[in-house]
Amino acid sequence: MAESYKIGIDIFGGDNAPECNLNGVQKFLESHNDLLKTVSLFLFGESASIIQYLGKEICSQSYINIIDCKEVIGFNDHPVKAFLTKKDSSIVKGFHYLKADKIDVFSSAGNTGAMMVGATQAIGMLDGISRPVITSVLPRESGEDGIILDVGINADCKPEVLDQFAVIGSIYAEHICKISEPKVGLLNIGEEEEKGNLLTKATHKLLKQNERINFIGNIESRGILNDGADVIVCDGFTGNVILKQAESFYEIIKKRGIEDNYFERFNYESYGGTPVLGINSNVIIAHGISNAEAISNMIKLSYDVVEIDLPQKIKNAL
Amino acid sequence: MAESYKIGIDIFGGDNAPECNLNGVQKFLESHNDLLKTVSLFLFGESASIIQYLGKEICSQSYINIIDCKEVIGFNDHPVKAFLTKKDSSIVKGFHYLKADKIDVFSSAGNTGAMMVGATQAIGMLDGISRPVITSVLPRESGEDGIILDVGINADCKPEVLDQFAVIGSIYAEHICKISEPKVGLLNIGEEEEKGNLLTKATHKLLKQNERINFIGNIESRGILNDGADVIVCDGFTGNVILKQAESFYEIIKKRGIEDNYFERFNYESYGGTPVLGINSNVIIAHGISNAEAISNMIKLSYDVVEIDLPQKIKNAL
Numbered sequence: 309m310a311e312s313y314k315i316g317i318d319i320f321g322g323d324n325a326p327e328c329n330l331n332g333v334q335k336f337l338e339s340h341n342d343l344l345k346t347v348s349l350f351l352f353g354e355s356a357s358i359i360q361y362l363g364k365e366i367c368s369q370s371y372i373n374i375i376d377c378k379e380v381i382g383f384n385d386h387p388v389k390a391f392l393t394k395k396d397s398s399i400v401k402g403f404h405y406l407k408a409d410k411i412d413v414f415s416s417a418g419n420t421g422a423m424m425v426g427a428t429q430a431i432g433m434l435d436g437i438s439r440p441v442i443t444s445v446l447p448r449e450s451g452e453d454g455i456i457l458d459v460g461i462n463a464d465c466k467p468e469v470l471d472q473f474a475v476i477g478s479i480y481a482e483h484i485c486k487i488s489e490p491k492v493g494l495l496n497i498g499e500e501e502e503k504g505n506l507l508t509k510a511t512h513k514l515l516k517q518n519e520r521i522n523f524i525g526n527i528e529s530r531g532i533l534n535d536g537a538d539v540i541v542c543d544g545f546t547g548n549v550i551l552k553q554a555e556s557f558y559e560i561i562k563k564r565g566i567e568d569n570y571f572e573r574f575n576y577e578s579y580g581g582t583p584v585l586g587i588n589s590n591v592i593i594a595h596g597i598s599n600a601e602a603i604s605n606m607i608k609l610s611y612d613v614v615e616i617d618l619p620q621k622i623k624n625a626l
Numbered sequence: 627m628a629e630s631y632k633i634g635i636d637i638f639g640g641d642n643a644p645e646c647n648l649n650g651v652q653k654f655l656e657s658h659n660d661l662l663k664t665v666s667l668f669l670f671g672e673s674a675s676i677i678q679y680l681g682k683e684i685c686s687q688s689y690i691n692i693i694d695c696k697e698v699i700g701f702n703d704h705p706v707k708a709f710l711t712k713k714d715s716s717i718v719k720g721f722h723y724l725k726a727d728k729i730d731v732f733s734s735a736g737n738t739g740a741m742m743v744g745a746t747q748a749i750g751m752l753d754g755i756s757r758p759v760i761t762s763v764l765p766r767e768s769g770e771d772g773i774i775l776d777v778g779i780n781a782d783c784k785p786e787v788l789d790q791f792a793v794i795g796s797i798y799a800e801h802i803c804k805i806s807e808p809k810v811g812l813l814n815i816g817e818e819e820e821k822g823n824l825l826t827k828a829t830h831k832l833l834k835q836n837e838r839i840n841f842i843g844n845i846e847s848r849g850i851l852n853d854g855a856d857v858i859v860c861d862g863f864t865g866n867v868i869l870k871q872a873e874s875f876y877e878i879i880k881k882r883g884i885e886d887n888y889f890e891r892f893n894y895e896s897y898g899g900t901p902v903l904g905i906n907s908n909v910i911i912a913h914g915i916s917n918a919e920a921i922s923n924m925i926k927l928s929y930d931v932v933e934i935d936l937p938q939k940i941k942n943a944l
Contacts, residue, residue, distance in 0.1 A: 449878065460815060495867070497867065505781035506782050508863075528870050529867040529868075529870040529871040530874035532874075533874060543823075545822070545823045549813070549815065549867065549868065552848040553847040553848065553872070555848050556848035559848075560767065564886055566886060568884060
């Protein structure tokens with residue numbers, strides 16, 4: 309029997325937890341029958357509720373493990389404080405298991421700050437990487453998806469950090485999005501090399517010299533949804549602004565009753581989240597508003613990052 | 627007879643010049659018959675073409691003045707160099723007239739860089755103002771328009787500069803958009819005071835203490851199209867990213883054949899441009915892609931800023 313991938317899932321993290329999370333687990337089990345021989349799910353949360361919801365039959369399967377947690381870190385909890393004090397919470401226990409190699413990946417739609425505390429402090433950075441980074445999918449007009457990073461962890465960045473993001477993003481696009489030699493664009497306010505702010509001007513120089521990436525130059529925000537670049541690099545402030553503006557357009561489109569296949573791909577409720585890239589293990593952060601489909605996709609993404617061994621790939625590249 | 631407002635218009639600036647510009651002049655004359663007693667239009671450009679296009683009857687009216695210019699500053703011209711060498715261009719001549727008080731305002735859809743050279747070097751800053759700033763309209767869901775500034779001139783800003791933008795934006799919103807006590811929001815990546823990058827954290831403190839404005843706190847990019855704030859303050863890099871992302875969404879909506887009244891308000895082709903705020907006179911910069919309606923609106927906006935005497939209002943407030 310092949311070695312199984314041990315996937316830890318926070319059942320009590322997220323706006324719609326635990327119901328959506330448990331529906332998401334069921335959805336994953338139903339739609340990925342082929343993976344059940346190579347996967348072990350570790351469900352972190354109050355065991356009685358989990359068993360009651362999923363039923364004894366599912367819970368007795370060999371690929372289901374329930375880790376009883378009596379506490380929950382909520383969205384209003386202070387991340388550092390909660391991580392230090394709520395020892396019996398699903399997030400803290402998840403990181404204990406991850407740190408001890410009892411699981412290969414830990415995924416949650418819960419308190420992002422607490423997840424970042426776990427990722428950076430309980431797990432820590434890969435050697436040579438300055439800052440952790442998270443990505444978001446950019447649904448492109450061609451049908452393919454691009455990615456943008458950072459989208460919120462690093463509000464202030466140095467050029468060297470963006471240079472690392474370009475490499476990390478390329479690896480992610482290559483192995484997770486299956487784009488070979490992904491084209492990297494620097495988000496900027498002008499296509500010409502000399503345009504931009506101090507950060508983008510200095511970063512442009514570094515990216516141009518970086519032989520590990522396929523740099524194609526500056527991309528304006530009006531060009532991020534076409535096929536110019538597969539990986540868009542920016543600081544976390546700008547990326548977060550772009551992401552939330554896209555979300556707001558999608559919300560207005562829905563509110564106005566517009567039905568459109570392309571814009572439906574902006575429904576961030578159904579995306580499976582993003583790995584925290586640059587750290588020494590696999591951690592997935594999903595959107596707080598994740599629905600069951602998103603949780604199912606989060607589990608699949610968790611499977612993929614473990615299978616590919618993303619941290620090792622990033623380590624090798626830098 | 628009341629004193630007339632002398633409005634200078636670059637007939638040869640813009641992607642669709644001179645046809646669209648001249649159509650725009652005609653459109654203005656037709657739709658603002660009531661203003662013709664208090665307005666003199668100064669048309670900068672090759673006089674033979676202008677007379678041929680508009681016809682002798684219009685051109686002989688007392689409110690039409692044609693200033694013959696033999697050169698054009700194109701989009702690919704280097705702004706500073708072109709401003710120094712193309713002495714007989716519509717932009718350079720326009721600024722000569724403005725500087726000499728022969729006109730009260732100069733407006734162009736041409737080379738933005740050259741317009742900024744004229745605004746900052748031929749005209750210069752108001753006492754006490756550090757940087758010029760340009761705004762863009764944000765079409766809000768309620769039907770009213772908000773504004774965002776800066777949208778592109780100042781890629782790197784200090785907190786003190788954003789603090790001035792907040793005052794300037796408030797005056798613009800009050801007198802041009804007719805919003806009393808406009809609510810000012812700081813664009814940020816979190817609503818809480820302690821969120822953001824170094825710039826927004828420091829700016830938040832200044833705006834909170836600024837008694838000249840009605841500061842309501844941080845606004846995320848997902849909230850700029852609702853009624854949270856009338857004036858959104860940000861650095862020119864972020865503002866430009868937001869503006870161009872909105873333009874790209876609008877373009878995709880059009881491309882996909884979606885008809886919607888609300889999104890039609892994102893058609894930046896039809897907006898009349900923005901004054902360069904903070905300088906010692908009235909200069910209007912319009913979008914290069916301006917159509918006839920946009921040019922007509924540009925002339926009306928020129929009329930409004932002269933009537934209101936925006937530079938004096940800003941001077942008084944600071």
